[in-house]
Amino acid sequence: MTTALAAKIARDYGTPAAVIDMDRVERNIARIQAACDAAGVTNRPHIKTHKSPELAKLQIAAGARGITCQKLGEAEVMADAGIDNILISYNLLGDEKMARLGALRRRIDVTVAADNPVVVADLTKAATIAGRLLPVVVECDTGRKRAGVETSAEAVALARQIAASPGLTFAGFMMYPTESGWAEAQAFLDDAMAGIRTDGLEATIVSTGGTPNLKNLGQLRGATEHRPGTYIYNDRMQVAAGVATWDDCALQIYATVVSRAGPDRGILDAGSKTLTADTGGLDGYGLILEHPEAKIARFAEEHGFLDLSRSNTRPNIGDVVRIVPNHVCVVVNMLDEVVMVRGDEIVGVLPVAARGKLR
């Protein structure tokens, strides 16, 4: 079965194609903005999901205060498009990056993260190049074991180093608690806040992250802002995490069934170079809306292997189906553009302007 819209997409653009429903995008933006407002925290959306200045501006117009970027290159694209308040939630390091960060800081409000003294020492170079104070938040690890200092004592020591560094100002704390780790995060934050107070320092920003953590919004006493990313599109992981429904999934991959060599199997023209090998911890690589019991069981680079053995309805060769990806952020990361629709109407094409900005 091919819907009328899917037939139009295939005719005008070919498959595989990434399609976003702007009604859903706008609804997602409004819903999470309202949740942040209700919880009394600033919304500082992470643009890693959409990598589009146009969508970032929709988020800001709806009430977000600034944006979050993971990569300096993403921030440069956003600044070029006129966005002037950016948190780069990442340890930046090295002369090449400090030159670019300094140039960026010269023209916009940019705050960066650090979790170690080597990074802090480098950041002073960027501040010198900028000729302006550079605010720095201390990244704290509250259980994810990614980046972030492991103890509140280290957080306080790093805050002191930042405050004592020429050109830098201590701006606060940044964390990305696990979904079940908010008590741990609270204890960490309370200790760190007590520690900096003895030095006369103040945390203007206490930033938390993650779309799955929307369900914990408002739980952390002292939090000032949240950095949700995936919520603008949502995906199979967010549905599994209980923070979105299928109707909230704004991005779908339209793909054609190109082979049905056996009765229980088929091939989609979308493989790991379109949907990625990222399972997000789920079984199968996406939900096919027309055949929810069909499983995208594995991938070659350009082949999606369908296991139809438990599916009552089976697609025909030539059918164009719609897939909700497991992890939408890594899918968008490979796309030059997404097709915008509203309901059954195609309304335009949106470039993924910060795609490929890996540094």
Place this chain on the structure above:
Amino acid sequence: MTTALAAKIARDYGTPAAVIDMDRVERNIARIQAACDAAGVTNRPHIKTHKSPELAKLQIAAGARGITCQKLGEAEVMADAGIDNILISYNLLGDEKMARLGALRRRIDVTVAADNPVVVADLTKAATIAGRLLPVVVECDTGRKRAGVETSAEAVALARQIAASPGLTFAGFMMYPTESGWAEAQAFLDDAMAGIRTDGLEATIVSTGGTPNLKNLGQLRGATEHRPGTYIYNDRMQVAAGVATWDDCALQIYATVVSRAGPDRGILDAGSKTLTADTGGLDGYGLILEHPEAKIARFAEEHGFLDLSRSNTRPNIGDVVRIVPNHVCVVVNMLDEVVMVRGDEIVGVLPVAARGKLR
């Protein structure tokens, strides 16, 4: 530890960066061309790995006859660059693709694959648009359960349909045997060849695929050409498959250690948006040449999680390390460009011109 070249790459381009050693690239091209020559099969390299017309031309200059593409969009980029003999090893389908295929066939020698009657019926439209005969090979499944007819009887029936279709010519058979499935492939091919002979048809092309299958080169009686892709760069999977050594791995990702929050762990500035979640069936997500016992244990989108618990040498924050990826094709698929080096000298930047050509 940061090598002198790594320091130069980080200074001039920043990290993460993809770096190819052109001496190794040329050696890989020459070595596999010689192997094809010795086995008496034409080399028709698959450009899905490098997606670069410049590298495709090096392969052709070394003796390859034409190239293989998986996507029509890749073939268009290659044709625009002057490459005039392309096999598209994929079921193409739908009016949008037939219009483009017809236009492509009008200007170059292009052969396409088909594994079912629906695709064959569509291909006649492309031939009409081209105003030229379109050669079609029958894709045969010899154990991989991807695309391809499952039996030689189906292969013969499809060959007949192609030969009887206006505008199409039957060109032969295409397969991608599993590494252990060459006896199966031989039986399939022998039956199919006997079948078409009774119809007076001839298979000009009998095409096999896969870099891991280089060890089986020459084993299939009747094979006329091979389509290796990954061999130009190689990767951790090819080393594991026994068809390459670490010194044959021409592409490396240079990444910076940006965090060392615990003694047994660290963070690289290359995550799944650089190296992909594709494990290739291996443990860990790449080999770090400076720290071969360190494990890239998992990814966030822009974080590579290092498990250093079994590593005697441990990187410092700021070290730039070189990573051989597990599966190089999906890494290159995300890159706008690769930096070219020869030994310790940077010699230029090569655009990945067919990147993003997902359709």
